Amino acid sequence: MDYSFPKSQRLKSAKRISHIYRKGQKVKQSSLLLFYLEGESAEHKISVAVPKRKVPKAVHRNRIKRILREVYRLNKTELAATKGFDFILMYLGSDLPDQRKLEQAFIKLCEKWRNSAGV
């Protein structure tokens, strides 16, 4: 099993990210929102986002982003596909989340994504 999460699997270009926000499809499950768009390389690329308006404290924002990244890292296989996709995973709640609940929500989100993206 591959649980690594190197730099090549992260979405880093500001131009590409704003493009996904504009043109990408959306899937929602409880407090998670996933933007996705077919990518340029064979690998998946992902980026996490927490809106400043919902979570004003920098400490809490950092924590939520780390938890989201950890959830993705441990459940990467749920998003397995033949093509590479670019994702943005956004947290819409305003409280500090529980990691186990978030993992279950993420797995459900992945099922929805598989159906809508037709993979």
Next chain:
RNA sequence: GAAACAGGCCGCCUUAUCGCUCCUAAUUUAAUAGGGGAGGAAAGUCCGGACAAUAUAGAGUACCGUGCUCUUUGAAAGGAGAGGUGUUUCGAAAGGAAUUUUGAGAUAACAGAUAGUACCGCAGAGAAUAUAUUUCUCUUUUGUACUUAGGACAAUGUUCUAAAUGCAGAAAAGUAAAGGUGAAAAGGUGCGGUAAGAGCGCACCGCGCUAUUGGCGACAAUAGUGGCAGGGUAAACCUCACGGAUUGCAAUACCACGUAUACCGGGGCUUAAGUGUUACUCGCACGAUCCCGGAGGGUAGGUAGCUUAGAUAAAUGAUAAGGAUCCCAAUUGGGAAACAGAAUCUGGCUUAUAGGCCUGUUUUAUUU
């Protein structure tokens, strides 16, 4: 031992597994080994400094900062100690009172309100060139009551005139003493004085000015003098003194990519349009394939700056076990753990902070 105050420090630890980031090493092109990886405030961005760019031709204005004294520390901002003054709390003393002296604290953006402007809600007559539709007082005058004196008549009464006194009203003044309003009412208390009053006069207190003395100084004491003009706000503008080039790492340098000397309108081509220079003015420099405006197009990736933390959609994390701390139950167990996340570095200031430790001072309990 406990409580209060002041100052300082710490602000969970260990192991394993999975993962992130930077550096080094060697094999070699996707993996291995070793090492480093958030804070006392990283925060607010309120003051300094380094560094960078602009300018180096300066001057004035504007703007900003600081504001009792001395010593000390520091590159500066700032800090520390000692003192002075004002305000204020508690206690003591003197005095009839106003007030003064003194002991122990607290506190002050603590230069200037006799340069000018502005503001001072409500209440109140009046809030700054003081003042009345209250009260008080003199004078004049009207009415009335009573008394006295004189006269007339129809005579133990009636009536007229004059004067004094009381009451009520009016006019013209005096006064700012009393009541009342207010955070604040144009020196305070007492005595004299006056029609009533008033620094109008006097005593004491306070205040201003001048001189002398003491102190490095802020200031203080003493003497003389002035009858007292001049309320408060400068964290309102402002004035004075001292200091300050401006903009900030999204600075800036280099590499890569890419384009348009296109088009439209206007100005100018040597009697100067314009650009740069510190916000403005002057001055200075540059100045013809030029300048301004419109509409439109392209780029916005990387390296250095940048750090024995050093990223760039931004690492410093997750899970499990064990152990300290605190709380509830008191056998086993269950729960809690603050404020808060680096972005060029650095010195301060301010604000947030569960819990714990140490030192000192004061009060108090117990034991000897």
